Amino acid sequence: MSRRRSPASYDESDVRVRPGRGSRPRSKIRPAHRNAVPGTVVAVDRGRYTCVTQDDERTVIAMTARELGRKAVVVGDRVGLVGDVSGRDDTLARIVRVHARTTTLRRSADDEDPVERVIVANAEQLMIVTSVTDPEPRPRLIDRCLVAAYDSGMTPFLCVTKSDLEDPAKLRDAYAPLDVPIIVTGWDDDTGLDRLREALHDRTSVLVGHSGVGKSTLVNTIVPGAGRAIGNVNIVTGRGRHTSTSAVALRVPEGGWVIDTPGIRSFGLAHVDPAELIEAFSDLAAATDECPRGCTHGESEPECALDDAVRAGGLDPARVDSFRRLLASRERQSGD
Ligand SMILES: Nc1nc2c(ncn2[C@@H]2O[C@H](COP(=O)(O)OP(=O)(O)OP(=O)(O)O)[C@@H](O)[C@H]2O)c(=O)[nH]1
Numbered sequence: 001m002s003r004r005r006s007p008a009s010y011d012e013s014d015v016r017v018r019p020g021r022g023s024r025p026r027s028k029i030r031p032a033h034r035n036a037v038p039g040t041v042v043a044v045d046r047g048r049y050t051c052v053t054q055d056d057e058r059t060v061i062a063m064t065a066r067e068l069g070r071k072a073v074v075v076g077d078r079v080g081l082v083g084d085v086s087g088r089d090d091t092l093a094r095i096v097r098v099h100a101r102t103t104t105l106r107r108s109a110d111d112e113d114p115v116e117r118v119i120v121a122n123a124e125q126l127m128i129v130t131s132v133t134d135p136e137p138r139p140r141l142i143d144r145c146l147v148a149a150y151d152s153g154m155t156p157f158l159c160v161t162k163s164d165l166e167d168p169a170k171l172r173d174a175y176a177p178l179d180v181p182i183i184v185t186g187w188d189d190d191t192g193l194d195r196l197r198e199a200l201h202d203r204t205s206v207l208v209g210h211s212g213v214g215k216s217t218l219v220n221t222i223v224p225g226a227g228r229a230i231g232n233v234n235i236v237t238g239r240g241r242h243t244s245t246s247a248v249a250l251r252v253p254e255g256g257w258v259i260d261t262p263g264i265r266s267f268g269l270a271h272v273d274p275a276e277l278i279e280a281f282s283d284l285a286a287a288t289d290e291c292p293r294g295c296t297h298g299e300s301e302p303e304c305a306l307d308d309a310v311r312a313g314g315l316d317p318a319r320v321d322s323f324r325r326l327l328a329s330r331e332r333q334s335g336d
């Protein structure tokens with residue numbers, strides 16, 4: 001029997017409105033956003049997003065609209081902007097849309113940290129910068145950057161700097177067996193710089209590397225007037241804001257974008273499946289074709305073909321060791 005009640009006794013808590021997809025008045029939101037101005041995020045600083053509009057390259061500062069929720073917006077994101085998009089001083093636009101990303105460069109603070117951070121979106125290639133010396137090359141960091149590149153869908157290449165200080169042959173030989181281009185630069189090495197310009201031309205490239213390897217120096221050469229501070233990470237971007245903790249995208253005059261990132265000490269890979277790691281070790285991957293089914297290629301695998309290849313002199317033991325250290329660090333985290 002249905003209860004009858006007067007409107008006065010009508011308690012709103014009785015009313016069940018299903019928040020179904022169709023019940024929202026979406027049409028109220030959409031028309032405004034249809035006119036959203038397309039842009040790209042070039043810098044992020046404490047909730048303020050510096051964007052460059054697609055049509056006329058105006059610099060617009062924006063915040064995210066509430067409806068985007070807590071979704072992270074990062075450098076390289078293609079966004080839709082509404083509100084005051086004039087780009088005049090003291091104006092603030094709103095980002096109402098973030099388009100699907102073609103690539104996503106992520107890292108976690110360390111391998112045990114489940115919180116991954118998206119650093120850059122939509123870049124095509126990862127330029128891993130390492131100096132021959134001062135600071136010394138860190139092969140494990142390079143390996144981790146390679147893993148991150150493949151995981152993100154970006155093509156990696158190595159840029160070896162400071163060849164004027166020490167012969168880069170050893171470093172170059174170590175990475176030659178990998179399927180990764182290597183560009184060597186140094187003071188008075190114009191050929192290297194030409195090759196680098198060519199590699200960056202008309203592409204969107206992210207620079208990563210340990211602090212002090214010379215990223216800012218390269219960026220200032222490639223992008224005159226970029227104003228990247230040499231010797232520390234305090235930089236001036238957009239309308240003169242100071243940023244030191246996040247990436248910044250800069251337009252290459254001849255075409256393309258370079259995205260500089262602050263110097264890093266480590267590159268956490270908590271988000272990467274351990275089974276994927278071997279892809280970043282292209283010099284080792286072929287040997288694992290001979291492994292028994294289900295081999296993880298770890299230290300304790302009794303019949304891993306990597307060991308046979310090392311014994312036969314076909315693989316550099318240091319490379320296998322480097323791979324296995326990374327694998328062990330990731331497997332600990334996965335609970336294997
Ligand atoms: N000898 C030599 N020194 C270089 C070269 N490139 C950069 N340097 C020097 O290396 C130091 C560090 O350079 P930066 O460009 O600031 O390095 P960075 O990678 O941007 O460092 P962070 O800003 O900490 O990320 C500076 O003193 C540069 O002058 C090079 O090719 N040869």
Ligand SMILES: [Zn+2]
Binds near residue numbers: 292296297304306
């Ligand atoms: Zn194996």
